Amino acid sequence: MASQVVPLTRDCRATEIPSGSVHILAAGTPVFITQSLGGSFTVSNGYGQLMRIDARDADALGMGGAIPASAATEFSEKLVWDELKTVYDPEIPVNIVDLGLVYALTITELEGNHNIHIVMSMTAPGCGMGDVIRTDVEEKLGPLPTVKEVKVEIVFDPPWHQGLMSEATRLQLGLD
Incomplete structure (x- = not known):
């Protein structure tokens, strides 16, 4: 995914990197998506702070839902x-x-x-x-x-x- 700035469409939970502190980012907050891998997103807020947004909140970024779970039927x-x-x-x-x-x-x-x-x-x-x-x-x-x-x-x-x-x-x- 190319890096892009998007405004949050709703309030969402974000985890500060690297401290692990949890924050609520308000709807309308512009964030710069720096990484989108494994279903979660790393974003930078307007102050340069990195935050992680879980896949369950992808819709707040205007993205589709979470990566589907493995469709495997046999364990290995x-x-x-x-x-x-x-x-x-x-x-x-x-x-x-x-x-x-x-x-x-x-x-x-x-x-x-x-x-x-x-x-x-x-x-x-x-x-x-x-x-x-x-x-x-x-x-x-x-x-x-x-x-x-x-x-x-x-x-x-x-x-x-x-x-x-x-x-x-x-x-x-x-x-x-």
Whole structure:
């Protein structure tokens, strides 16, 4: 999506980046859309502050609804990884898998249902977006077929570093 300025069509909830503070932006407020990935939007208000607007509020930006949930009918580990690749860091236009934020994925099957446990990190220990990204992961994985529980554990040991990014991501961001 090309960057564009749009006035909000209604009041909507926005999460300040990187603090994670929640605000209500008033209808008519002009915002500059800087990123539209994974169903959510990163916008800049008139003061240069970055804010994240959830997919459920896409209509306030004059956009269509949320990205539809996976239409998959069978559970697989590949499906989980594919869904994780639809969760984006609000500040960096890269998904959490290619950023190297996902350290471990454990799937436990019990009586035909699946429990998913993810160990992941943030790009910085002080990042206030941890709960937002955790919720995104839970909302993307929870509706998958036969998923009973999703647990996301955020850790800072070992600390995340740029070497954990995929090679393609490092090239995309101009780091290699």
